Amino acid sequence: MLEKAIYVLKMIEDKGFKAYIVGGFVRDYILGIESNDIDITTNATPKELKEIFKNTLLLNDDYGSITVMKKNVRFEITTFRKEFKYLDNRRPEKVEYIDKLEDDIKRRDFTINTICMDSNGEVIDYLNGRRDLDKKVIKTVGNASDRFEEDCLRILRAVRFATNLNFKLSDEVVNAILEKKSLLKKLSYQRKKEELDKIFTSDRAMDGIKLLIDLGLDKVLELKNLNKVKCTDSLIGVWAVLDVLDIYPFSNHEKEMIEDVQKTLELNNKDPYTLYKYGLYINSVSGLIKGISKKEIASTYLELPITKRSDIKVSSEEIMEELNKEPGPYLKDIYKAIEKEILYNNLDNKKEDILNFCKENFS
Ligand code: ATP
Numbered sequence: 001m002l003e004k005a006i007y008v009l010k011m012i013e014d015k016g017f018k019a020y021i022v023g024g025f026v027r028d029y030i031l032g033i034e035s036n037d038i039d040i041t042t043n044a045t046p047k048e049l050k051e052i053f054k055n056t057l058l059l060n061d062d063y064g065s066i067t068v069m070k071k072n073v074r075f076e077i078t079t080f081r082k083e084f085k086y087l088d089n090r091r092p093e094k095v096e097y098i099d100k101l102e103d104d105i106k107r108r109d110f111t112i113n114t115i116c117m118d119s120n121g122e123v124i125d126y127l128n129g130r131r132d133l134d135k136k137v138i139k140t141v142g143n144a145s146d147r148f149e150e151d152c153l154r155i156l157r158a159v160r161f162a163t164n165l166n167f168k169l170s171d172e173v174v175n176a177i178l179e180k181k182s183l184l185k186k187l188s189y190q191r192k193k194e195e196l197d198k199i200f201t202s203d204r205a206m207d208g209i210k211l212l213i214d215l216g217l218d219k220v221l222e223l224k225n226l227n228k229v230k231c232t233d234s235l236i237g238v239w240a241v242l243d244v245l246d247i248y249p250f251s252n253h254e255k256e257m258i259e260d261v262q263k264t265l266e267l268n269n270k271d272p273y274t275l276y277k278y279g280l281y282i283n284s285v286s287g288l289i290k291g292i293s294k295k296e297i298a299s300t301y302l303e304l305p306i307t308k309r310s311d312i313k314v315s316s317e318e319i320m321e322e323l324n325k326e327p328g329p330y331l332k333d334i335y336k337a338i339e340k341e342i343l344y345n346n347l348d349n350k351k352e353d354i355l356n357f358c359k360e361n362f363s
């Protein structure tokens with residue numbers, strides 16, 4: 001990864017600009033953690049960067065950064081800048097491109113995120129980020145209250161980094177969060193969810209949840225059930241327990257899964273019909289929440305005589321012919337009855353037996 005990053009730095013330097021790796025990659029590299037993407041900071045403007053990376057440009061946004069795919073790694077390249085006057089406690093009203101790395105570093109959120117690396121692999125650490133990494137502490141660059149007031153997303157980022165890295169929040173950060181947490185009410189639910197997802201999928205998610213509760217962030221974030229979350233092995237399961245489908249944004253697919261998990265929480269996850277109707281995944285998630293082992297649920301599932309409607313050895317045409325009836329909604333009831341009889345082992349999944357069952361019960 002580092003060689004790939006240095007290759008990209010050199011591409012920028014070859015055109016006469018300065019460029020450094022910054023942020024998550026350097027922080028995680030020093031900690032011995034693998035990164036997925038790499039942030040680069042440079043005095044080249046987005047326009048100049050677009051020239052350099054013409055063929056590998058993914059997208060660029062309005063905030064002076066471009067995204068590049070090089071050697072299968074995603075690079076987020078941002079121009080050195082100063083930010084002015086924040087709107088809605090989230091976005092700077094004005095951004096000014098500058099020429100000095102030292103000044104760019106000052107607008108960043110936490111000291112551990114300000115450490116840079118140059119194309120020789122040398123660490124540049126203007127704000128004692130290394131010291132705070134060693135002390136395992138999250139400290140803001142400058143006054144914590146002011147930095148959270150400017151951009152309240154930083155409150156959730158602080159909790160996220162503390163959770164993922166197993167770091168402590170500095171006393172100043174804790175106090176500033178307590179003071180400024182109500183600003184989070186203004187943050188979009190999409191943004192809140194992105195950070196919460198990262199906390200809930202952390203290996204140390206339970207610690208993150210405890211931290212959110214201790215700081216009183218559960219109330220501000222409208223997560224009234226946060227203290228009911230006992231298992232974080234499934235993100236869908238966590239959101240099912242939180243029960244906030246009406247306020248937080250989810251895709252239709254996520255929504256469907258969350259609703260199904262919620263429904264099966266009330267049911268027996270080893271009941272053959274429940275397993276058939278909702279499937280192994282939904283019942284396993286629901287089982288996780290209730291402390292039922294996945295193995296037990298899976299072994300019951302594997303014994304089911306049928307797992308989907310197409311496994312039934314009779315077609316609707318054959319049923320209609322047997323009963324001498326036209327198509328109609330009655331077929332739905334018949335299928336449900338057949339499914340239950342087969343699943344509870346009262347009926348063999350054989351054409352003749354099923355047609356006999358239909359004749360006896362539905363003609
Ligand atoms: P990761 O990529 O592992 O989530 P990261 O620290 O790299 O963590 P990014 O969101 O990729 O986080 O941001 C890159 C860098 O940009 C950060 O390390 C930090 O220096 C700066 N940064 C990001 N978001 C903010 C913010 N809201 N306020 C100030 N600086 C920020």
Ligand code: MG
Pocket residue numbers: 023024025037038039
């Ligand atoms: Mg990053």
